[in-house]
Amino acid sequence: MRKYCKLIVALLAPLLLASCFLTPGKFTSELEIDADGSFAFTYEGEIYMLGFQNLMKAGAAEEEASFKGECFEDDGMTERDCNAEEVEQQLEAKKTENAQMMAMFGGLFGGIDPASPEGVAEFVSRLEKQKGWNKIVHRGEGIFDIAYSIEGQLDRNFSFPELEKVQGITPFVVAIVRKDSAIRIDAPGFAVEQNGSSLGMLSAMSGMSESGKPADMGPIPVPDGVFRIVTNADILTNNTEDGPTAEGADLRALRWVINQRTKAPPEALLKLD
Structure with a gap:
């Protein structure tokens, strides 16, 4: 059982480093950039808000429920049965360790627990205070319907x-502003194949439990949508399949279809006036 809980932590660690806390589901998104640097997104x-903490709680609960302890003779090598007091002491230490681990994970997510109604309410409340978040509706199981729009000037980096x-x-x-009046746009969150191994691992983990019962994390999404860049700036590079297309009198559009076959994140390099 201890190996099972440690396995969960080992598997979650690279996912947390990859920051798979939020991921798109079905969507449409557009970034319009004018040659003067003004933009609208x-x-x-x-x-989707993924419920890592559900899996952590399930692993900790199983480990604590079947905890037996490990005790050794004075030689430190020969294993023996633990008495009741030793089991109780080790179990309390394990509960403290699990609580500290949950607190660490919760800290990475700003204290938000996707599995709790309070955590969801806190998540919505924080977004509603931020500019651009015009609609945030929780449909359940960590799925949110979002309407976001913002305008500004690309005199600094922008990310969403x-x-x-x-x-x-x-x-x-993310749009990165360069010193030479160029703007580099990358969309790492729309890279299905790049994130596929992580999402696939999550899917397997969501049904993994030593007792044979599923450790539910909620639905595991795959991004499915369209991302467009519309601009009258010079398009220096892009990785669309068909290249820029005319959009009105002086605009050109770059379009990426994002689905489970998407091999690389959208990227483009624009040159402003």
């Missing part, structure tokens, strides 16, 4: 989404 559709008090979210879209 929209995202409409689903965002950003959440107060939450560390290291992989952005769905």
